[in-house]
Each structure stands twice: as structure tokens, then as C-alpha cells.
Amino acid sequence: MTGRALVVGGGLAGCAAALELARAGHPVRLLAAGPGATAMTGGSLDVAAASPGVPHLPWRDPLRGTALATDGRLGFLLSGASLHPYTRLHGAGGRDELVAAARDAVDRLRSWLAPSQLGVEGDLGTNRLLPTAQGTLRITDHALSGPAEADLTGSSRVLIAEAPGVEGWDARGCARTLIHEIEALGLGPLPVEVVALRRPLSRGAQTAARVAARLDGPDGDRILTEALHGIGTAGEVVLLPQVVGLRRTRERLRGLATGGRRVGEVIAFPPHALAGYRLQCALDAALAAAEVEVIRARAGQVRVDGERYRVDPAAGQSFPVQEADALVLATGRFVGGGLVAGPEGVREPLLGLPLSDPEGRRVDGIPAHRSVRKGYGNPQPLYSAGVMVDEELRPVAAPGRGLWAAGEWIGGFDPARERTGLGTALITGVAAGRRAAAHLDAGAP
Numbered sequence: 001m002t003g004r005a006l007v008v009g010g011g012l013a014g015c016a017a018a019l020e021l022a023r024a025g026h027p028v029r030l031l032a033a034g035p036g037a038t039a040m041t042g043g044s045l046d047v048a049a050a051s052p053g054v055p056h057l058p059w060r061d062p063l064r065g066t067a068l069a070t071d072g073r074l075g076f077l078l079s080g081a082s083l084h085p086y087t088r089l090h091g092a093g094g095r096d097e098l099v100a101a102a103r104d105a106v107d108r109l110r111s112w113l114a115p116s117q118l119g120v121e122g123d124l125g126t127n128r129l130l131p132t133a134q135g136t137l138r139i140t141d142h143a144l145s146g147p148a149e150a151d152l153t154g155s156s157r158v159l160i161a162e163a164p165g166v167e168g169w170d171a172r173g174c175a176r177t178l179i180h181e182i183e184a185l186g187l188g189p190l191p192v193e194v195v196a197l198r199r200p201l202s203r204g205a206q207t208a209a210r211v212a213a214r215l216d217g218p219d220g221d222r223i224l225t226e227a228l229h230g231i232g233t234a235g236e237v238v239l240l241p242q243v244v245g246l247r248r249t250r251e252r253l254r255g256l257a258t259g260g261r262r263v264g265e266v267i268a269f270p271p272h273a274l275a276g277y278r279l280q281c282a283l284d285a286a287l288a289a290a291e292v293e294v295i296r297a298r299a300g301q302v303r304v305d306g307e308r309y310r311v312d313p314a315a316g317q318s319f320p321v322q323e324a325d326a327l328v329l330a331t332g333r334f335v336g337g338g339l340v341a342g343p344e345g346v347r348e349p350l351l352g353l354p355l356s357d358p359e360g361r362r363v364d365g366i367p368a369h370r371s372v373r374k375g376y377g378n379p380q381p382l383y384s385a386g387v388m389v390d391e392e393l394r395p396v397a398a399p400g401r402g403l404w405a406a407g408e409w410i411g412g413f414d415p416a417r418e419r420t421g422l423g424t425a426l427i428t429g430v431a432a433g434r435r436a437a438a439h440l441d442a443g444a445p
């Protein structure tokens with residue numbers, strides 16, 4: 001007889017924890033109030049992207065001046081960000097242990113997404129150069145199908161497709177900024193041009209999601225083939241907004257990669273991004289395939305009774321109280337709903353746990369109007385607010401031995417500046433799920 005496992009949070013961190021528990025043979029329930037940050041992601045999967053202005057996430061080795069990929073960056077992160085979740089988990093084991101854990105977690109993610117034909121391309125030893133819709137470049141390690149195919153590394157020319165009618169897409173603005181980025185980073189010569197598609201992708205003004213839904217229809221492949229006919233030759237990359245279907249994106253982009261050209265999507269942001277939606281759909285399919293029981297509702301409070309946890313429904317929710325011997329909390333931050341801000345300050349609603357910034361200073365209970373950054377260019381303290389954890393990912397101030405934290409809910413890093421968002425969710429989600437499974441295997445309670 002196995003103890004009961006419960007995960008709260010249905011973003012990447014919660015799904016990863018639930019899927020690892022299920023893989024270990026434990027029946028698992030997952031409570032999810034709705035989409036969080038995972039469903040909004042732009043398209044890169046950053047284990048540790050280079051971040052301008054963050055010394056521990058450089059893209060060049062500060063001493064040698066040579067290019068630095070994520071496997072090297074993680075060494076700087078471990079020594080420069082003592083409260084980052086990666087450092088909490090792998091600070092003692094060092095960079096090689098963290099790199100191995102990241103590789104293993106990405107392999108797990110690939111296996112969950114493969115049945116939905118959503119790919120995770122890249123590796124920790126190579127920088128990928130991914131253009132955003134605004135024309136800036138993200139220097140990172142992994143990307144999801146769509147933006148993954150838009151990697152500029154090794155390309156001879158960038159062709160940015162005008163797609164009149166697709167809301168939020170400005171090919172010329174994207175090109176102008178991209179030219180400056182390429183020059184500023186010393187990546188040239190790499191010509192950038194704007195090209196007209198042979199036929200429109202949208203019917204009048206339409207959102208990216210509507211265009212993508214149309215391209216999922218029976219004529220979608222033909223429309224794309226005709227629109228891109230004769231555009232781009234060997235070595236060139238054609239950039240589109242995120243419109244290449246809500247599903248089968250990788251298959252279509254590969255089908256369009258004829259004559260040595262590549263076709264990919266730029267990294268985009270809500271409401272013009274579909275990468276997060278595709279990711280969330282693929283994760284939900286993986287939960288169903290693993291027979292994880294999903295309750296789509298909001299938890300209100302977690303109570304601790306000895307070694308057992310009881311999770312009450314939030315006001316207006318009607319599920320029965322959930323009991324668990326192993327509980328993983330992966331409720332995200334402000335976007336996900338794991339932290340809330342009000343006139344009385346920021347707070348963690350499920351257990352009322354203390355919240356800290358990356359220096360370990362308490363930030364809960366400080367009214368938002370007093371949580372101001374020290375000066376222009378300095379980090380905003382609330383962006384890094386989160387629950388502090390020990391080396392086992394147990395929240396330091398939480399009662400009991402059967403509770404683990406995962407994802408953005410964990411403090412010690414600022415996802416807006418330190419580009420480790422989905423990587424942190426994945427690596428801590430896998431680790432929390434495995435620890436919870438080991439706890440149950442050991443006979444908890």
C-alpha cells in the first residue's frame with residue numbers, strides 16, 4: 001500500500017513532479033487552478049540563458065573573453081547566486097552534478113512531450129541564438145519546436161517575413177533591432193532582410209492564435225508552402241511570427257525546410273505567443289497518459305496534522321479535502337497565483353510561509369509601495385520574492401517532513417532578470433517529485 005501523493009500546481013514544475021511520482025509507481029493527484037506562467041512562455045527553455053547585466057550569467061568568459069555556453073555559465077551561477085534553487089540543490093555537488101541533473105531533466109521532458117510531437121532542441125554545451133519578435137537576441141541552451149528552428153547559429157542570411165494582418169507582428173521593426181543586436185554582439189557579417197510572403201497567412205487582421213488555428217485546418221500545409229514558395233536558399237533562415245499551428249508545429253516547419261533553408265518562429269510574448277500554450281497542452285496530455293488524476297480547482301489552505309497534509313478548497317471551490325502523505329507545492333509566483341500582493345504586502349496564501357529575496361531578506365508583509373528598487377537599473381525586490389528551501393527542496397519554515405517546493409514558488413532568483421525560468425521549474429520539479437516518491441517508498445507516514 002503506497003501513501004498518498006498530491007501536487008498543487010499544473011505548470012511545468014507541478015507536472016514534472018507529478019510525472020516523476022507516477023513513473024515511480026505512485027498514484028498521484030494534481031490540483032491546478034488554471035494556466036500559469038508556463039502557458040505564457042515565449043519559446044526558449046532556459047536552463048541558464050545569458051542575461052545582460054547579471055554577472056553570474058555571462059555569455060563570454062569574463063577572463064578569457066571566449067564564448068561561454070550554459071555548461072560553463074552554471075559554474076558562475078553556483079558561485080555567484082548562493083540562494084538560487086540550482087545552488088540550493090547542487091551547490092555541494094558542484095557544476096558537473098548540476099549539469100548532469102539538467103541533462104537528465106531535459107531528457108525526461110523530451111520523453112513527456114514526444115507523443116505530442118513537441119520537440120525540445122538544444123544542449124547545454126552550445127549557445128543558440130534565438131530572435132524575439134522585437135528583434136532582440138536570446139542566447140540560450142534549449143528551445144521548443146517553433147522558435148527552436150529559428151536558431152541563427154551558422155546561418156548565412158536572415159529573412160524576416162512580412163505577414164500583414166497578423167496582430168502584433170512588425171517585421172521591419174524586428175529587422176531594425178536585430179541588425180543592431182548582431183552588430184553589438186559581434187556576430188556579423190549576417191545580413192538581415194525583410195521579405196514579402198507569396199500569399200497572406202491571415203484573413204484580414206487576426207490574432208496569432210486565430211491564424212495558427214486556421215493553419216491547423218485542411219488547407220494549412222498548402223497555404224504555408226505557397227506563402228514561402230521560392231523564399232530562402234541553402235543556409236538561410238526565414239523568420240515567421242508564432243503562427244505555425246497550435247499542433248504539429250515541428251513537423252510543418254521541417255516540411256518547409258527545403259533546399260537547405262530553415263523556417264522558424266520568433267520568440268514571442270503574450271498575447272502573441274503560442275509556445276507556452278503548446279507546451280501546456282503537451283504536458284496535460286502527458287499527465288493523462290500517465291493516469292495522473294487532475295482536479296481543476298484552486299486550493300485554499302494547507303493544514304498539517306502530524307505527518308499528514310490536508311488541502312482545503314478555496315472559497316467557492318467544491319472538491320473534497322485532499323489528504324496527502326507526500327505533498328509538492330508548485331504554485332508559481334504572481335502569474336501562477338502562488339504569491340499574492342495586497343495592501344498588507346506580499347504573502348504566500350497556502351501556508352503563510354515567510355518570503356525572501358536573493359539576499360535572504362524577508363519581503364513578505366512589506367506593502368507593495370515600500371518594495372521599491374534602490375535605483376534605476378537595480379532589481380525590483382518583489383520580482384525575486386519566493387519561499388526559501390533547504391538542500392532537499394523542503395521549505396525551511398514549513399512543518400512536517402513530507403512537503404517539497406518546486407518551480408517559481410521557490411525564492412532566491414529573479415526570473416525577469418536571471419533567465420533560468422523553465423529550467424528551474426523542470427529541474428526542481430523532477431527533483432521534488434523524486435524526493436516525494438522516495439519518501440513514500442520509505443514507508444511514509
Ligand SMILES: Cc1cc2nc3c(=O)[nH]c(=O)nc-3n(C[C@H](O)[C@H](O)[C@H](O)COP(=O)(O)OP(=O)(O)OC[C@H]3O[C@@H](n4cnc5c(N)ncnc54)[C@H](O)[C@@H]3O)c2cc1C
Binds near residue numbers: 269420
Ligand atoms: C510572459 C512570460 C514569458 C516567459 N518566457 C519564458 C521563456 O521563453 N523561457 C523560459 O525558460 N522561461 C520563460 N518564462 C518563465 C517561465 O514561464 C516560468 O519560470 C515557469 O513557467 C514557472 O513554472 P511553474 O510551474 O513554477 O509556475 P506556473 O507555470 O506559474 O504554474 C503555477 C501553477 O500553480 C497553480 N496554482 C497556483 N495557486 C494554486 C492554488 N492555490 N491551487 C491550485 N493551483 C494553484 C496555477 O494555476 C498554475 O497551474 C516566462 C514567464 C512569463 C510570465
